[in-house]
Amino acid sequence: GTGTYEPGNIFARILRGEIPCNKVFENDYVFAFHDISPKAPVHVLIIPKKPYVSFIDFSKTASAEEIAAIMQATGHIAASLDLEEGGYRVITNAGHNAGQEVPHFHLHLMGGKALPAFPG
Numbered sequence: 494g495t496g497t498y499e500p501g502n503i504f505a506r507i508l509r510g511e512i513p514c515n516k517v518f519e520n521d522y523v524f525a526f527h528d529i530s531p532k533a534p535v536h537v538l539i540i541p542k543k544p545y546v547s548f549i550d551f552s553k554t555a556s557a558e559e560i561a562a563i564m565q566a567t568g569h570i571a572a573s574l575d576l577e578e579g580g581y582r583v584i585t586n587a588g589h590n591a592g593q594e595v596p597h598f599h600l601h602l603m604g605g606k607a608l609p610a611f612p613g
């Protein structure tokens with residue numbers, strides 16, 4: 494979640510088309526795809542196309558347009574996957590304490606079942 498961006502990370506490789514993914518949504522700023530190891534019936538990862546390591550990096554560096562775009566895309570995807578009625582969760586992990594595995598900023602969108610209580 495900290496440090497300089499590593500262009501070899503798995504999401505950078507997905508963005509470059511070097512490895513496949515199950516795409517959900519794409520526009521000029523945002524790319525979204527199904528998580529390879531879903532923790533809920535719907536588990537989508539939503540990422541900026543530009544290289545940001547974490548939430549802080551994104552919030553400090555991205556343009557207002559990019560920041561708006563990821564929020565709007567997330568809402569659009571949640572609605573388009575029929576999550577509004579049943580409910581859903583949006584989270585980001587940053588750095589060691591949150592268990593961030595992939596150092597390219599991403600939002601997790603989860604729904605389709607009752608999710609475990611969070612923050613608990």
Ligand code: 5GP
Pocket residue numbers: 503514515526527528529530531538585586592593594595596
């Ligand atoms: P983090 O722990 O960094 O917040 O979440 C990383 C997420 O990326 C995990 O939920 C993991 O299952 C997912 N993931 C890791 N590698 C791949 C991959 O190659 N393809 C896809 N679609 N998801 C991946």
